[in-house]
Amino acid sequence: MSGSHIVATYELAVPARTTPAARAREIAVEQTVEIPEDCLAAAIEERIVGRVEALAALPDGRHRAVVSYPVRNVGAHFTQLVNLLYGNISMHRGIRLAAVEWPAEVLARFPGPAFGVAGVRELVRVPRRPLVCAAIKPLGLTVAELARDAAAFAAGGADLVKDDHSLDEQEDLAPFRERVARCQEAVERTKAARGGRSLYLPNLTGSPGDLPARVAWVRSLGIRGVVVSPLLLGFEAVRWVAEGGALAVLGHPTFSGAFFGDEHGIAPEVLLGQLFRLAGCDGVIFVNAGGRFDWSEERCLAIAGALRAPLGPIRPAFPVPAGGVQVARVPGWVARYGPDTMVLIGGSFYQQGDLERATAELIATLERP
C-alpha cells in the first residue's frame, strides 16, 4: 500500500446472510461512496472506494479485515476523518475498528497536540516526575467555594487544577465567566503569595456562536489550558482550539464509552489514544483500572501506549488516569504507566478533608527520588 492510503483494521462478526469477503467489501463501499455496486464507475472505484487488502479468520469465529482508503477521501476537516473510519458502519452490528495506520499526508494535515508531553511540562515547569492534576468539584458548590478549593490545590502544589466536565454554563450555580475568572484569580493569587506553578484549566463548552469569544476571553485571563469533551463538543472544535496554539487541551472521555463494545465500536486505544491525540489533546483522561469503572489494566495501558507512541511528527500526549484513583495507589500506578503520566485526582483528595495537605503530600511522594 502506498503512503497515500489510510489503513483501517476492522474485526467483523459476519451475519449469516453474507460472507466475510462481502462484508468487508460492504464496509469499503459504505464508508466511501454509499452507492450500489451497479452504479459504481470505474474511475470512482479506482480513486475513492476503499480496498479490502486482507481478510483473515479470528480464533473466536469473527474475521479481521484490513481496508485501505485513499487519502483524498479525507478533507480538511477532522469530522470527515472520523466519518471515513467509522461513520455509517457504526449503524451495522459487529464491526469494531481495531487499529489504524496513519499515512504522513494525514499526519501533516492534522497537527495534533500543540504542546504535547514536553510542552505541558514546560508550562508547569516540571521536567521529569509524573504530573498531578486536581479536580475541583462538585457541581453545586458556589463560585466562592470552587475558587477556595482551587486555591487550596494550588497551595498544595498541584501542577494543574481543573473543573469537572459537568461544570458548564449553569446560570444559577456557577456560571462560566464568573467561575472561571474567580478560580483563575484564586490560583494566581495563591502562586503570587506562596510560589508554585499550578495552572487552572476551565471546562470549555459552547457553540460556534460563542466559542471564539470564550476562547479569547479565557486567554485574556492568562489561562493556559482547557478541558474539552471531544464527543460532545465535536472533534473539529477540539482541533480548532488546539490549532490556536495558546491553550493546552485536556480531553475528557465523557459520552465515549458506548463505542467500547467487545465486538462493535472503536478500540479505546484508537478513539482515546489516537483520535483524541490527533485532534489535538495534549492529555487524554481515561477511567483507570481499579477505580469506579471496570476497565482492565490492559485496556488502560493500551491507551497510554497509543498516546505516547511514535506517530510521525505528532507530539506525544499525556495519559491521564482518572475515575477514582486513590492517592495511596498513585506510586503503584506511576510505576506501571511511567513518569510521563498525569494523574487526575478529585475524590481521594476530598476524602482527606485538607486539600492543600493532601496535595502537598502526594507531590512530595512523587518528588522523592
Added chain:
Amino acid sequence: MSGSHIVATYELAVPARTTPAARAREIAVEQTVEIPEDCLAAAIEERIVGRVEALAALPDGRHRAVVSYPVRNVGAHFTQLVNLLYGNISMHRGIRLAAVEWPAEVLARFPGPAFGVAGVRELVRVPRRPLVCAAIKPLGLTVAELARDAAAFAAGGADLVKDDHSLDEQEDLAPFRERVARCQEAVERTKAARGGRSLYLPNLTGSPGDLPARVAWVRSLGIRGVVVSPLLLGFEAVRWVAEGGALAVLGHPTFSGAFFGDEHGIAPEVLLGQLFRLAGCDGVIFVNAGGRFDWSEERCLAIAGALRAPLGPIRPAFPVPAGGVQVARVPGWVARYGPDTMVLIGGSFYQQGDLERATAELIATLERP
C-alpha cells in the same frame, strides 16, 4: 416528581459485585457530582444529586431504574444535557438509557426545530403528501457532475436535494464553497426555467473558527437548509445552526450506531428521535428496515413516532428513512410511516439511470390520491 426534574429511565445489567439499588445510586451520583458518598454534603445531595425514583426487575434479569435529575444540573448548553443523561456512565457496561421525560423548563430552554414538519412543508410548498429528498452522490464526482445531478433531481421535482454527508471539504475533489455555489445555482436555474420547488441542502461541517462565516455565506446564496451530523459536529453546534432560524436542519445519524446496543447505549428513539429533535433537527435521517442495514421496522417506527410525538412546545420533525430505500417500496413505507415522512433516496434513483425521470415518477406516484 416536580416539573423541575428531568427523568431518565435506564435498563441495567447489574454486575455481580453490586446490587440493583446500589447500581442505580451509582448512576445518580456519577452523572451529577462524581464524588465519593462520604464527601457528599447534604445541601448538594438535596439540590444536585440524581434521585432513584423507582427500581424494578425486568423479565430478562436486568433491572429498570428511574432516576430524576434536578433541572439545575442542565445549563444553557446542550452538551451538559447530553452529559447529564449519558456522559460518564457510558464508560460502564450494561447501562442503557431507555427513555426520558422532559420537563417544561428544559423544553423552553432548547427550542428544537425552527421549522418542523409544517415549516419545512411551507419551504417546499407541499402541504400534504410525503416529501422526497434526493441525494447527489458519490464523493469523487467533480463539482460539475454533482451540479448536473442536482439539476436533474430538481427537474424531476424532488422536494429536497442533498449532499452526501461525506461531501465535506476535500480540496482536490469537490471543495465546499465551489460545490455548494454550483449545486445551488444549478437547482435555482432549473427551477427558474422549468418551475418546481426543490431546495438544495449542502452538508455543513466546520469548526467554531469557520462555521459562522460558512453559515452566513450559505444564507447569502439563498440556501434554506443544511445537512448536519450531530455526533460529529457536536450537539451545541447543531442547536446554534437551528437557533439561527434561517436554515432548516436535516440531521444525519453517522457515528451514532455504536450507541444502539441491546444492553448498553441509548435507545434509538431517544438519541435520534428526541435528542436530535430537541437539538434542532427539522428532519432526522435513519437507516430504514429492509435496506442496507439490519434495523427492525419496530425500531424505525419508534424513531418516527418520537420525532412527531407531542413534546410541549417543540415542533415535530420529519422522520427521514434512508440507507437503501427502493423507489418501488416507497408506497409501502409511506403507508406505514404516514404522510408526514420524508423519504431519502440516492442509490435507487441512480440505479435507474435517468435521474429526472426516476424522480418525476416517484413524485407522481406520491401525488396520486
